[in-house]
Amino acid sequence: MRIENIELNNFRQYIGTQKIEFSQDPERNVTVLVGKNTSGKTTLIRAFEWCLYRKYGFEDEILLNSQVAEHMNEGETQDVSVTISLWHKYSIDDKATRYIINRKATYLCAGLDAINGKRKISLARPISGSVQWLNDDGQTYSDVDAGSVNASITRLLPEDLSGYFFLTGERIGAITENKDLKESVRGLMGLNVLENTMNHLKKILSTYNNALKQSGNSNIENAQKMMEEKQNQLDRLGEEIFKVQDAVDFYQNEKAECSANLKKNNNVIEDQKRREQLESIIEDTKNTVASGKTGMASGFSVNAFSFFLKPLTNRVNEFMEKVADEVDCVPDMSQPSIDYIINIRKKCICGTDVSKGTLAYQQLIFERQKMPPENIGSAARRYQEYTNQYSEMGDNYFTIIESKYRDYRRNKKELARRIDEKQNIDKSLGNGSIDAKALNYAYTNAVSMLEKKSREIKNLYEQQGALKKEIDNCNNIINELLKKDKSNVKLRGYITYTQMLFDWVNEAYASKEVSIRSQLEMKVNSNFVKMYHGNRNILIDSKYRVKYSDVTTEESDGLKAVKNFAFVSGLVEMAKEALTGEDDIELGTQSFPMVMDAPFSNIDEIHIANICSILPDIAEQVIIAVMKKDWDQASDRLSNKIGKTYLIEKDIDSKGNEIETSTHFKEVKLLNV
Template sequence: MRIEKLTLYNFRQFIGEQTIHFSSSEDKNVTVIIGENTSGKTTLIRALEWILYGDVKFTDKTLLNKSVVDNLMADETQEVRGEICLEHNGTEYKIQRRQQYTCIGEGKVRGTRKEQQILYTQPDGQTKTIVKGDFKENIERILPEELSSYFFFGGERLSEITDSKDIADSVKGLMGLNVLNSAVTHLNGVINKLKKGLDLSKDKEAEETQIQLGVVETELQQKVMDLKNVDVQLQYYRDEKERYAAQLKANENIAEEQNKREYLEVRIKELEERIHRAENEFISVFSRDAFAFFGMPLLREAIEMLHMSQDIVESVPDMTASSIDYLINRGYCICGEKIEKGSSLESSLLKERAKQPPEAIGALVHRFREQALEYLAVGEQYEAGVNVKYEDIIALKLEWGYSIDEKEDLDNRLKDKIKIADLELKYKNAESRIAEYEKEKGKIQETIGVCKRDINNLDETLKHYILNDKKNAKISLQINYASEVQEWVLKAYKEREKVIRESLEEKVNGNFQKIYHGSRKIMIDEKYTVKYYDVTIDESDGLKAVKNLAFVSGLVELAKEVLELNSTVDIGPLYYPLVMDGPFSNIDKEHIENISKILPEAAEQIIIALMEKDWEHAELIMKPYVGKVYKIEKSKDFAGKDLETISYIREVQ
């Protein structure tokens, strides 16, 4: 889309017919409109919006020039009209809008007849007219109204553009993601419609299962909505927390203490996690081999007594009298040698048997002492391990306690500061609300998990009933097919959306670094909230304007790339112009010069309305790219005083 000409007739300050021709050549793509406050700069931008969308963004909704109104007689009529000539996808368009007014009394008019039409040239050279019925639909194909705020904006809107709640939808629409999102929504409707077509009335159990499934699905939908609402609240309070933190950080007198407090917050959380882990490890160590530890006094006493015993006899470990009797009666040893009566082998076995209880307890005492020594060693090792874990916990809790005390001391000192006392309370309140909503979010996510599990189980049960009926089996196959397609589209949407968001962040940061003379970096989160990686920064109006200009420039650059990649499909223009009113308001000289370096390359066509003082800083950089320059001058009365109701546009270059 390239705007070639704007013609106005009796539109607000611009009395009579006045025309601006916009520069659109590749090397000189900038048109500059210079005017002082109240001269009509903003009116020109809003005239474009009125012609395209019928949008009247003035407090006084009467568009007819006031001088014309004052000179009308009763019942006399006069009209306001505007025409935009533009080129879009190789086609020339004339977009026209008219509003007729009728005088209803001295200095009073009422809007009556409205007209709008589009004229365009067909390939055969014939001119075709699109009137009221198809007007809006065709304008939306050229530049959707929901996206217009990113290409037609003034100084005030520039400072608010990244704060818009609709920013995510607008960006997704510009990047073509809404097509995929609509496909997911449509397929969801198809799946639900197919499910309603299942006939389970012949089987009572199946019908009850289907009813139960519907109840669980309804609950799941509600919980998903609840989760979205909680996420909105969480984002709000997280943003609030960041905002208050930024304002606290901005107070240079307490910067060091604020940094210390933030460090302690993180450190306390780390220590709490380490204490929790250490306590779990202590319990684990304590529970293992505790019997040996608590039996140590008895074990030591028993070992001492056994050490003085004269009955200790060493024998084959774990050997018993019955085992020896078995070998003798069997007649051969485990080694295979035959045991004969009166042999040396039998004699050795009988000697070993004599050591075994009940004939003797020496071997039993020996075995007990060996086991007691083993348990005593385990107990001593256990004691050392438990002591280490206990000392770790004590050390961590001491550091945690010192950190808590130090943080509370800092909190008290910060509260005493008059300038930030209220901010501290708000910061803490935001923290509290975040904790509440995170807890609520966890519960909702748990319920969602249960619902999904129940739905899977009920689906499996239903499949059994469905497959027994041919018609239901066919519908089930269609549902599965639609679900697979939906899952594929959703996956494609998520992957593409992630790539686009990351690309947008990269381009925005590239422009931001060219404009901003500091070291900040911008991030764009999943909700397309545009913020700084250093969230503790206190953002001035000038810095916000710089950030938002970088965002708009990056958005236009990315939109061009995306649209060119899809240029084989008729999806709209390959570029949009940037039309700006007062883009340098509240911006210092250095930033104006930096912005001027990238602005001519931000879009194929740039239209800027600004004050003379701002243009003086920008002209040195942008002059080589400027094709047209206009000045808006107020008419004067006989005394040489400016008339606020009449302005004229004069071409100076």
């Protein structure tokens, strides 16, 4: 978005019709307005907000210029209006469209007030607004329906996000103070598009489910009722997870702040560093002990049967050695087969007589004795093969178990030693000054609560997973029951398809939200490093509240302003980037101007110079209303980025005094005014 111009007509101290053209040059995208205190710099910001959102920001809601009002006759009307022309596009591929936004108020003079003698001024009719856009022919304009004016403006720049782009010195200092910025950042980053999509898909699913013909089928009704109950539980669980996650973020910040404060004391710096090292070592050792225990149990179960069976198999093998050596026999021959040849057939298959006493008879009897149960040589051989295999499997069993057990015992002792060392450091840190004790108590309490809340959120996530499975089961039951009803085939298909879409968008939403916070923290820190001349890091919690990772002193107004400049510039920078991922969902880009009044009031000259060197490269357009003293400090860094410069001046009466109700803009070409 680029603001082309703003036109004010009798708006507060700006008498008559006055127009400011802002720089459109992408290389020189800064417009500077220099004026004294009370000259009307803040009024200009208010004019933007009134035109766009009907926000007043003044104690006196009469916007009509006082000088104009004093010259009105009874029954006469005068208009106050603000008109903004801007160019806006919704993504990289969109062509920019020119919009003209107008807000107008008509005031009526009802005569003189009998008490104070001043004219009675009031609105003659409701405040009106209009939005026009330039058609493709580049000549004609189309009007937005009167009922859609506010919606159209919200589409261009939502009011809840405007606080990041229309900034006064006071707002800059308070923009990240104790606020839940999550919804605002979601809107700015385009996540509300995915959120609205999910809500829409939920409504569609509800409509389809209600349309299913379920009359007379109590099983379906019961399953759907169960699914709705589980879904309600899942929604409540999601709210609980959000609350607990907020607590986790709080105690993480608390721990970091306590750690930073402890490091201030030179006597405890080394102990604190060692404690932090031990925390990491203890956590790793705990994991090693747990892994060793699991490995020992796993190793104990593997081949245990072979190991404990080994004494028995050794004794059996000794017995088997006494059994006659294995003798070859005819494959698949059996005693019944030989008995049949001798007793029934009485002849060999070759025709030889096998009557009792013959050599053939004796050979058959010899072969018969090889068959079980008279001879178990074959079975013994196979058995020995099996037992030898088991024996070999158990050979290294004890060695492996012993090695794992020794490692487990060694790691447990190491863990106990590290814990003792940390406890001694805890006591040492607690035996110092009263403040050190309090800080140490706060630190240990934060660690304890962080562990507790981490366990809680882990349990909640497990419950969430279980509920999702139960909902899937209910849904599967309903689908199976509905298969019998052919009239619901299409609806079941619609439901399945809609649910798949919802799951896909939901996963993309969760992934992008995590990615956005991480990227935003990186960009804010990157800008903060460039703006701030000290050494500090910034953390952004789940509600997008901004904190320092190592604040050890009270935050000054100047430092707070620099921090918030870094935050806003990070938001503006991210809004310009397309947010895409593996899901190929693109949230688009949004480019916004930064309009600021007295932004450098609480900032020293070093930080002013740093901020001025960054903002023009981050924002598409920068408009600054500033006092001369602050401008002198910023002009050197901005000189090569300035496209237009204005003076805000009050008119002078015949006696040489400034007229408070008559202010004008004057364009000048000199940068150092």
